[in-house]
Amino acid sequence: MSDKIKVTISDEEYALEIKRCYLPVKITQPCPECGREVVRDLGEDYLSYPSVGVAEDLWMYCRGCSHEWELFIKLGLTVDVLEGV
Ligand SMILES: [Zn+2]
Numbered sequence: 300m301s302d303k304i305k306v307t308i309s310d311e312e313y314a315l316e317i318k319r320c321y322l323p324v325k326i327t328q329p330c331p332e333c334g335r336e337v338v339r340d341l342g343e344d345y346l347s348y349p350s351v352g353v354a355e356d357l358w359m360y361c362r363g364c365s366h367e368w369e370l371f372i373k374l375g376l377t378v379d380v381l382e383g384v
Pocket of ligand 1: 362364
């Protein structure tokens, strides 16, 4: 890659302004109460007005025992400059 190309991504909060933000991301964790595997699929269960670079709270729900708990995630950005495409 050319060393003249520079990509700078701010590490400050960046609001996406997307009411229903579907992402190709799945978060899987065993339920803390019953151990059943719980999957939160952000491709189906969207984030509402998320921001990049800061903690976002995410609720997990176990269909096995109805336990609910909160996780925190942080969205990030990556940018790859493609050459010869
Ligand atoms: Zn459970």
